[in-house]
Amino acid sequence: MAPKPPRFYFSLRSPYSWFAYRDLTERYPDVAAASRWIPFWEPDAATSAALDEADVRLPIVAMSRAKNFYILQDTRRMAQARGWTMTWPIDRDPVWEVPHLAYLAADDAGRGREFVDRVYRARWQEGRDIVDRQTIGAIGDELRVAGLADAADDPDLRRRGVACLTESFHDGLFGVPFFAQARNRFFGHDRLTAFASAVRGEPFAGEPAAWTDLTAVPAFSAAGADAGPAGGCG
Numbered sequence: 001m002a003p004k005p006p007r008f009y010f011s012l013r014s015p016y017s018w019f020a021y022r023d024l025t026e027r028y029p030d031v032a033a034a035s036r037w038i039p040f041w042e043p044d045a046a047t048s049a050a051l052d053e054a055d056v057r058l059p060i061v062a063m064s065r066a067k068n069f070y071i072l073q074d075t076r077r078m079a080q081a082r083g084w085t086m087t088w089p090i091d092r093d094p095v096w097e098v099p100h101l102a103y104l105a106a107d108d109a110g111r112g113r114e115f116v117d118r119v120y121r122a123r124w125q126e127g128r129d130i131v132d133r134q135t136i137g138a139i140g141d142e143l144r145v146a147g148l149a150d151a152a153d154d155p156d157l158r159r160r161g162v163a164c165l166t167e168s169f170h171d172g173l174f175g176v177p178f179f180a181q182a183r184n185r186f187f188g189h190d191r192l193t194a195f196a197s198a199v200r201g202e203p204f205a206g207e208p209a210a211w212t213d214l215t216a217v218p219a220f221s222a223a224g225a226d227a228g229p230a231g232g233c234g
Contacts, residue, residue: 004036004180005034005035006179006181006195007036007038007179007180008024008035008177009038009040009177009178009179010037010039010040010176010177011177012099012120012130013041013042013094015124016075016188017177018120018124019075019078019177019189020177020188021120021177023192024192025113027196028192028196031200032113035179037112037116038167038168039103039104039161040100040164040176041096041100041165042060042096043058043096043165044095044097047161050159051165054166056165058165072088085125087125089124089127089128089129091129094131095131097152097158098132098133098136098151099119099130099131100161101151101152101157101160102149105147105148105151106140106145109145111143115139115145115148119136122139133149133150134149136149136151171185175188177189177192179192179195181198181199182198184198193206
């Protein structure tokens with residue numbers, strides 16, 4: 001049996017996955033190209049029922065208020081240190097299958113990674129609602145991929161989405177972003193260098209120096225933020 005390729009588990013909901021996506025594609029494009037990109041999200045009732053039938057229990061837990069406030073501050077600090085603009089959208093009763101199953105459809109059309117880039121930009125830089133089908137449909141129009149707005153209604157995409165979440169369970173995922181290479185596992189955007197070294201077969205020399213003096217970056221208000229990323233861990 002051929003070995004599994006490296007895996008990059010990402011969530012379009014997660015700001016830390018957004019950091020990992022940008023760092024991966026900008027600093028390690030060869031590793032990005034060599035990896036399978038697998039979406040992870042907090043499932044709705046239908047997906048949860050399918051996972052229950054497969055005896056899959058995802059590590060999703062409620063986030064404390066204190067941790068939520070910390071993540072709001074931390075992500076803004078990290079974005080400013082990189083010189084990136086960032087907004088926090090408001091998520092009301094989100095169905096995360098809408099963007100994540102649309103990714104699978106876009107990937108089928110050869111535009112998956114462009115879709116990820118566009119959705120991350122819409123969410124974290126433009127403050128748009130990525131669980132709104134009109135938003136996903138508009139992004140599909142930009143990419144010239146039809147049917148993305150209704151991807152969550154497609155039974156085959158639903159089945160494949162369950163397979164993605166099941167694979168994450170068997171890979172030992174407990175939060176996002178998460179990376180897997182052979183028997184090696186790496187959690188968090190700050191373990192990206194270690195993942196890249198493993199994929200390249202190079203010795204790990206340590207994470208790069210901090211981007212800037214983060215102590216100089218101010219905090220910001222938590223008003224309008226959502227309840228926190230799936231899994232309570234980024």
